[in-house]
Amino acid sequence: MCLSIPGKILSIKDQMATIDISGSQYQAGTHLVENAKVGDLVLIHSGFIIQMLTPEEAEETREILREILKNDETSKK
Amino acid sequence: MSDTVLLAHGSGGIKTQQLIQDYFFKLFDNPILNEATDSAVLDRPKGKICLTTDNFVVQPQDFPGGDIGKLAVCGTINDLAVSGAKPQYLSVGFILEEGLLLSDLMRYVKSMANTAKSAGVRIVTGDTKVVQRNNCDHLYINTTGIGTIQSEQEHISSGRKIKSGDAILINGYIGDHGMAIFSTRFPKQVSTKLLSDCNCLNELIGDLLAKKCKINFMRDPTRGGVAGVLNELSTQLNLGINILEDQLPVRPEVSGLCEILGFDPLYLANEGKVLLICPKEESEKILNIWRKHPLGKNARQIGHISNEHKGLVVMQTCYGGKRLIDPMISDPLPRIC
Amino acid sequence: MSFFNTYRNPALVKDCLDVIRTEAKKPIKLMEVCGGHTHAIQRYGLPSLLPSNIELLSGPGCPVCVTNRSYIDQAIHLASDTQNIICTYGDLLRVPGSISSLEKVKALGHSVEIVLSPLQCLEMAKQNPDKHIVFLGIGFETTAPATAATILEAEKKKIKNFSVFSAHKTMPAAMKALAGEQPLLNGYICPGHVSSITGARMYSFLPEKHGIACVIAGFEPLDLLECILMLIRQVNSNHPKVQIQYKRAVTINGNKKAQQILEKVFKPVNDYWRGLGRINGSGLAIENRYEEFDTNSRLYLPPYEISEPAGCICGDILKGIQKPNECGLFRSACTPANPIGACMVSNEGACNAYYSYKP
Structure with missing residues (x-):
């Protein structure tokens, strides 16, 4: 469902990836994405990987958020 | 003995007796059950008793961490325990599907016996019926349990003493x-x-x-x-x-x-x-x-x-x-x- | 996993809420169009945390809710043929048609199977060569590619006893239709996973033509709060545009491969949305080239009439004109156990989320 948390690809065989989600494994098709490989962070929906994520992107979002909050601090002053 | 449950196992004839002897008496083994009476004769405990019953139809019958036998004993023991009672005796009713592997039945019965033993509870009476293939899913188990309860625990299952802040x-x-x-x-x-x-x-x-x-x-x-x-x-x-x-x-x-x-x-x-x-x-x-x-x-x-x-x-x-x-x-x- | 620490960090949530409270100076109406967002917002209790001048409306983004009753009726018709096995996501099982539901006909012995992935249908087709497997394709751009990829797999594996009964829909067409009806709407919390497929570009007509602020959000509490803050800032600066909050999954152009597969297998058609009516070009039908996998071509479907239950205001709720608790049926005649309107049916429907999560 949409509240999906990212999973990590453990292995790929015949276009099907085994994905770790907090210690449980889930099977998802790699048909909808390019170059999925072991170790990638992915979003899953209805049995398929729908998007690749990178840890850097997650880090970046956190930084952006910090920036937003900081901007506000400065604008208040 | 053949390797699957047959309708004959529920007929009341020789096969029924074999099943009771080789499976239930052998594994649930205790003096009350071994009397082989229609009703288990139990000592009257001091104070009140708790009585509860539950049916077990879990699918699959073997699941990670347990099986239907273990569940059927735990489930009824837990219903007594959470009422504040000390579980003492269980009865067990089996509905078996014709064609159930006897090795599977043996495993579930062993699992029941071990679980009851380690919980300090005795299985003292039971019944077995066999139904035609496709009329049930492998087997269903009913267990009824009797426990003893002290008067100071009687309020526990109703929750009538619960108050704000608890x-x-x-x-x-x-x-x-x-x-x-x-x-x-x-x-x-x-x-x-x-x-x-x-x-x-x-x-x-x-x-x-x-x-x-x-x-x-x-x-x-x-x-x-x-x-x-x-x-x-x-x-x-x-x-x-x-x-x-x-x-x-x-x-x-x-x-x-x-x-x-x-x-x-x-x-x-x-x-x-x-x-x-x-x-x-x-x-x-x-x-x-x-x-x-x-x-x-x-x-x-x-x-x-x-x-x-x-x-x-x-x-x-x-x-x-x-x-x-x-x-x-x-x-x-x-x-x- | 560090994921939760990042996006569910209570201290950051508190900071973000403080900033929102400072910056939200005037009344602002925002609509989340994705059912997943509706659910997340309720699940994390965000409405009770946001300042009262920020109003959140729930839009038409729950695929089950906007699927018309006649689709369920037709699915039930298909299930009643013993030649067919109906495969569906769990979402549709309890949705009421005009007289029954898939759950009820399953109880009567018809073959209705729940699947987690449409690929399971292909396995089932192989295991049951004498049966026809019908997959009920519901959902937006997030789920439709999975259906499309499955059809391509079926073609590759030469599976002949499988077809898709498509009720797939596309989101932008509905958002466009709603924008025209919602003059007071300040901003859209744009769907996260739909956008990860389609990309952010498709929303540009909303700020440009309708003056509506758009931010694509993720599904964690901080995602949603950050999105709301970004929308507030757009509204404050009176400069609506399309922004991506959910950067870890969404780009301007989206998932090209998924888009190509989608376009290859489906074609846009006019479609009927429960509660909203007909929206041009908002449905996805299977391309002629793949008609052997189209239930409409393969099996007989009875004609139907489209009707809405009496007294139900789902249409206005989906448009954001009314709230679930303003409906006369809400919590009395219409409950999750006995849903009348579309929005009560699915877990992600606005009425269901309201019923379930509002203390």
Whole structure:
């Protein structure tokens, strides 16, 4: 469902990836994405990987958020 | 003996006798059962008795962490234990499907015998019927249990002593059984090392009774989960119940699968958990006793009884927001959106 | 996993809420169009945390809710043929048609199977060569590619006893239709996973033509709060545009491969949305080239009439004109156990989320 948390690809065989989600494994098709490989962070929906994520992107979002909050601090002053 | 259950095993003839002798008497072995009477003759205990019954139709019959035999013994023992009773005797009724492997039956019967033995409970009478193939799913088991209860524990199952401010405790992680069973339905899509928490709680609860802990209510959150029990209670007694999201013990494997399947661990079944409500000042004592027991290592307080929102179960989210915890309509279904 | 620490960090949530409270100076109406967002917002209790001048409306983004009753009726018709096995996501099982539901006909012995992935249908087709497997394709751009990829797999594996009964829909067409009806709407919380497929570009007509602020959000509490803050800032600066909050999953152009598969297998058609009516070009039908996998071409479907239950205001709720608790049926005649309107049916429907999560 949409509240999906990212999973990590453990292995790929015949276009099907085994994905770790907090210690449980889930099977998802790699048909909808390019170059999925072991170790990638992915979003899953209805049995398929729908998007690749990178840890850097997650880090970046956190930084952006910090920036937003900081901007506000400065604008208040 | 042939390798599958035949209608003849339920006919009352020689095959029935063989089944009773070679399986039930041999494994459940105790003096009361061995009398082989139509009714078990039991000593009259001091004080009152508790009587409970439950049917077990779990599918699959073998699941990670247990099987239908273990569940059938634990389930009834737990119903007695959470009422504040000391479980003593069980009866067992089997409905077997023609064609069930006798080796499977043997495994379930062994599992029942071992579970009952380690819980200190005797299986003293029983019945077996065999139905035609496709008229049941392998086997169904009914167990009825008798326990003894002290007068000072009689209020526990009704919860009539619950008052505002009381603490709500649980003895460990929620949702393990429900998710372990669910994962077997989609073996190619989902795999997990999760085990059912299926276990007898009489010792864990007995420890509290022996140490004279003040307990206002106990119930095992099986079908319908923690949300089910709390909603039943809040409706029946018109109580306001507050649950703290960040205190709910949920294993990462369970919460991860919940996210992807659209489930809420609060609604998943447990088979080795007890929800306990006690006076606030008693909670530390109970938690300390529990944490020394293998089945209570992860015990904690998950909420309290409130003066507000009577008749409703409300969860305080990790961020201070509030949401209503509804009773479940029917089994959770996996969903995409 | 560090994921939760990042996006569910209570201290950061508190900081973010403080900033929102400072910056939200005037009344602002925002609509989340994705059912997943509706659910997350309720699940984390966000409405009770946000300042009262920020109003959140729930839009038409729950695929089950906007699927018309006649689709369920037709699915039930298909299930009643013992030649067919109906495969569906769990979402549709309890949705009421005009007289029954898939759950009820399953109880009567018809073959209705729940799947987690449409690929399971292909396994089932192999295991049941004498049966026809019908997959009920519901959902938006997030789920439709999974259906499309499955059809391509079926073609590759030369599976002949499988077809898709498509009720797939596309989101932008509905958002466009709603924008015209909602003059007071300040901003859209744009769907996260739909956008991860389609990309952010498709929303540009909303700020340009309708003056509506658009931010694509993730599903964690901090995602949603950050999105709301970004929308507030757009509204304050009176400069609506399309922004991406959910950067870890969404780009301007989206998932090209998924888009190509989607375009290859499906074609846009006019479609009927429960509660909203007909929206041009908003449905996805299977391309002629793949008609052997189209239930409409393969099996007989009875004609139907489209009707809405009496007294139900789902249409206005989906448009954001009314709230669930303003409906005369809400919590009395219409409950999750006995849903009348579309929005009560699914877990992600606005009425269901309201019923379940509002203390």
